[in-house]
Amino acid sequence: MFDRLKREIAFIRANDPAAGSIPEILMLYPGYKAVRRHRISHWLFKHKHTFLARYLSERTKRITGVEIHPGAQIGDCLFIDHGMGVVIGETTIIGNNCVIYQGATLGGTGKEKGKRHPTLGDNIMVGAGAKILGSVTIGNGAKIAAGAVVVRDVPPGSTAIGIPATIRMPANVHY
């Protein structure tokens, strides 16, 4: 558990030049608080304590402005910077070392049942206000631009920009 805390704090420091002392990061980063509380609500959800799980995630939303459904599966070192307005749906899966900025939604289109939220790989950045909708897959290392609306898969290493998002690959990568 302490190893995880150390990794998460190091990841936050690596991604936020404004990050200060450990108490500051532990107590004053609402996105990080939301992720830590989500781990408890996810455990409750998996062990069929659905009401308690939802209760905890609702309380967390009120405290942090971040809404993560207890069913969402989140890997190591998710950094939600600023926090306010982030929504992460029930069947979302997020890999390791991802950064999500304020106002981003990992949500459904309203047309799918079952697995209806995005799957993110590792090392992904989701910009402020971006919306990723539906059971789409975002490949490792992809970036989703601030304000983009993504409704299709995004290849690894690419950047999705605009509404609806178009894909830009780095010049030396062909997909």
Ligand SMILES: CC(C)(COP(=O)(O)OP(=O)(O)OC[C@H]1O[C@@H](n2cnc3c(N)ncnc32)[C@H](O)[C@@H]1OP(=O)(O)O)[C@@H](O)C(=O)NCCC(=O)NCCS
């Ligand atoms: C998309 C982003 C990741 C940059 O990726 P990049 O691959 O380095 O892209 P570039 O900066 O080279 O820009 C590529 C093009 O997209 C445009 N662009 C960049 N970000 C954009 C955005 N969010 N929306 C629309 N267009 C954007 C650029 O103007 C440029 O256009 P051009 O080719 O016509 O000149 C970055 O601009 C971004 O949106 N980051 C989000 C960070 C964030 O949310 N921060 C919040 C902190 S509080």
